[in-house]
Amino acid sequence: MTHLLKAAVLGALCFCMSPVYANAGAPVDLGWLQTIAFAAHQTNFSGTFVYQHGNRVETSRITHVFDAKGEYERMESMDGPHREVIRNGKQVWYLLDDHKAVRVAKQSDRRSFPDLLPEQVASLNENYLIREAERARVAGYDCQAIIFQPRDGLRYAHKMWVQADTGLMLKTLIQDEKGVVEQYAFTHLKVGGDIDRSWIAASNALVEADRKVSPAGPHGQVLEESSGWIMDAMPAGFKRVTEIRRSLRNGKQPALHLVFSDGLAGVSVFVEAKRPDDSRTLGLTSHGAINIYTRLMDDFCITVVGEVPARTVVQIAESVRYAGK
Secondary structure (H helix, E strand, C coil), rough: CCCHHHHHHCCCCCCCCCCHCCCCCCCCCCHHHHHHHHHHHCCEEEEEEEECCCCEEEEEEEEEEEEEEEEEEEEEECCCCCEEEECCEEEEEECCCCCCCCCCHHHHHCCCCCCCCCCCCCCHCCCCCCCCEEEEEEEEEEECCCCCECCCCCCEEEEEEEEEECCCCEEEEEEEECCEEEEEHHHEEEEEECCCCCCCHHHHHHHHHHHHHHHHHCCCCCCCCCEEECCCCCCCCCCEEEEEEEECCCCCEEEEEEEECCCCCCCEEEEEEEECCCCCCCEEEEECCCEEEEEEEEEEEEEEECCCCCCHHHHHHHHHEEECC
């Protein structure tokens, strides 16, 4: 995490056309975008990909299987402490070093590589200018590059390379006016054929064990009506996806979690009661393309987390207010 000056991100920054758009060409058909969105779910593949932001590089191995019984995914870290994520349908578990499985809620505002496009792609045209770019090879496969140029300076530009035959995303980068913020790319990939499925039995066992235990904490209570909290400066195109009231581990007053999305980027707004012994970090922090801004407002602590530029999370957080129900 790096601390940034609030004054810098609030300055007048203009979105500049970068070299990544130099080869932008014809508009992309929505049907092709739909194919790309479903390819991440309906293609069987296994491979190794690299995630890079700044000077940090992380390597992961991923296996994805889709069949008549459902969708399964396993992702393992290849460097540093062992980390493993297993997904069975919509249920997700982190496997810790002691082999203990911890179930987590899959957040609807944060998608993971190579599943980055929503199933409903029509709204993307409202917020991004989508154009074809060059043809290239990634991990040995022929790919078509696609550029998502934001229509304002409050979100990132995206460039994606997708396999020409299946639509599976093989590489993606996120860029702001200064350059590349983060990127993912397969270095080795096998599509279809004989893919290891032995681990699926373990994921099914996690599902069965979970049915015998009441789900805890991270899911929270989905609110049917608005909580009354609004964001006056939420960028155009971001629509409210859900509101969840989450219980906190310390037993204090529950936190409110509001989720917004523009179809490609997600933003979460957390509202919780301020604590007398509060020692959390205020201000701005970042991790790759994720920016986090926390501030105190009266008796509340407001935190905005989003895969958007730093100035955007600051703008949103500073505009949060309670309008009543």
